Amino acid sequence: KQKVIIDCDPGIDDSLALLLAINSPELEILGITIVSGNVPAEIGTQNALKVLEFTGRLDIPVYIGAAKPLKRTYVSAQDTHGQDGLGESQLPLVTKTTVQPDAVGFIEQTLAQNRQVVILAIGPLTNLALALKARQTVWHNCQAIISMGGNFRSHGNCSPVAEYNYWCDPDAAAYVFDHTPVPIKMVDLDVTRKIVLTPNILEYIWQKNQRIGNFIKKITRFYFDFHWQQEKVIGCVINDPLAVAFLLEPTLCQGFEARVKIVTDGLAIGQSMVDVQGFWQETSNALVLTEVDGQNFMHMFLQRIIQAKDP
């Protein structure tokens, strides 16, 4: 099985990514680490537990991580994800289990004790930057970093040029891109914007599996309203599950290797600058994804979600 740590800020689409990962038998989820992003880390931790309880997987440990970005003032995305981070779904709190402290320590230890670990980072990169800074020597055991974040041709979602995960903690993102032991697979807005959960698809999920359909309906209603009001789009873009799907099936996306730097101040703060022409004459540190087979993604997502067994 592929060993994986999921670093996330759940978050509606993070929760869908967790559902996909949990329903993928190829993956061994060693732990879920939480970073402040869409919601403060304490709320994100509760949301991860809600997904684990729903799927009967409270055996997967959850570690709480960084409360705020390295330097910048923390700005959540509760306007998009709801105050509770799960679209005001008001799911009951999970009290059956304890949350582990120290996500950063967990990442370091896991890398020290395991080989070939994939880090799936679907929130701001604060926890990863702290773990890299603390103990760079264990990172040779990191097989890949897949990061949902950034954008190349597509416009930003927080500013004209910046995507939320890198914009929220640009110093962490810059540190990770500058010091990464492996090229970062950047599942950016160019590809994730093409992944839209429509009411039709949601209805189909519900017809096939009412339990999971009801859960997804509950957590996405707010997200649907947000997309309709802000962008006049019927349906919602679900960014984070594509990162999981790309790990499971790399042929789903295409891109190119390049040097990427993250802007840490000024008007373009948080922008992922991609040196497509090689101006900087530096080795590449990222695989920048630009194309996705959206239909095959949806096929994989639906198949796995619908077949989810009751706990």
Ligand code: BDR
């Ligand atoms: C990213 O930011 C968050 O709002 C989503 O969960 C996703 O990880 C998209 O920009």
Ligand code: CA
């Ligand atoms: Ca996220």
